[in-house]
Amino acid sequence: MINAIIIINNRRYTVECSESNTVLDVLESIRKEKKLSLHYRHSCHHGSCGTCGAIINCIEGLMCLTKISDLMHERKTTSGKDTVAPQYENGKLIINLEPLKKAAYIADIAVYPAQLFESIPETASYKRSIERANASQLEPDSSYDELYKQICSDAAQTQEPVPDKHVFMKNSLIRNKLELCIECGLCLSACPEEFRGPAGLAAIHTALAKNKPETSTYSNLLALAYAEDGIAQCKRHFACSRVCPQGVAPGRRIQELRAIDSKNSNT
Ligand code: SF4
Ligand code: FES
Missing domain, CATH: 3.10.20.30 (Beta-grasp domain)
Structure with missing residues (x-):
């Protein structure tokens, strides 16, 4: 004691x-x-x-x-x-x-966490009430083990912190329910910049992967990512990824949004 x-x-x-x-x-x-x-x-x-x-x-x-x-x-x-x-x-x-x-x-x-909730666009899937209502029917599956390995390998390249495996696997059911993020607001609080913020941009990144590039939902989400309060304001502190208890890695997701941006401007 x-x-x-x-x-x-x-x-x-x-x-x-x-x-x-x-x-x-x-x-x-x-x-x-x-x-x-x-x-x-x-x-x-x-x-x-x-x-x-x-x-x-x-x-x-x-x-x-x-x-x-x-x-x-x-x-x-x-x-x-x-x-x-x-x-x-x-x-x-x-x-x-x-x-x-x-x-x-x-x-x-x-x-x-009003600012956090506002930062997540309605079109980002885990904000949809229908998915939340059905969440309890989802089951965790072995793919989380695979996902954990992927996160570790990504982290080795970007030098981001690796989430604790025990906590990660324990939370796998929740990840199924809420699409990774538990909306705790730690990332927003830890980020020294003022903008839409890590959780909102990570949500946009997740939602983009679920929508086809030719749809209006996709271009609207992309427009939010490129807006004045979007990825341009991120100064790559990676404080968000360090504090995230879920391994969402918002910092890496923002980097990936940047990559979409530069791909588009090169075409
Ligand atoms: S710290 Fe992680 S889990 Fe918490 S709001 Fe940010 S992205 Fe979501
Ligand atoms: S009490 Fe639920 S995350 Fe801590």
């Missing part, structure tokens, strides 16, 4: 917890055992609903997947260049929690 100080909005909560606890477990225990009012969002507790995102000691993450032990080691920041060292106060681990950026603030660390 270790002692930790959770800091939210300048309020400090001292707790005893296990290294294997997640940050969400610790918040749940504060709320339950100390009977304190704390505002945060969560649902599934296993990285699939996308609601428990927060900035945890300076780095965007899902609270239900971030273990206390993770915070006891030096971690790479979203820039991929710097590191954040664990901090202690009188032997107690400091865990500073902040709400995600570019989201509508509700209270404490609870936000509503």
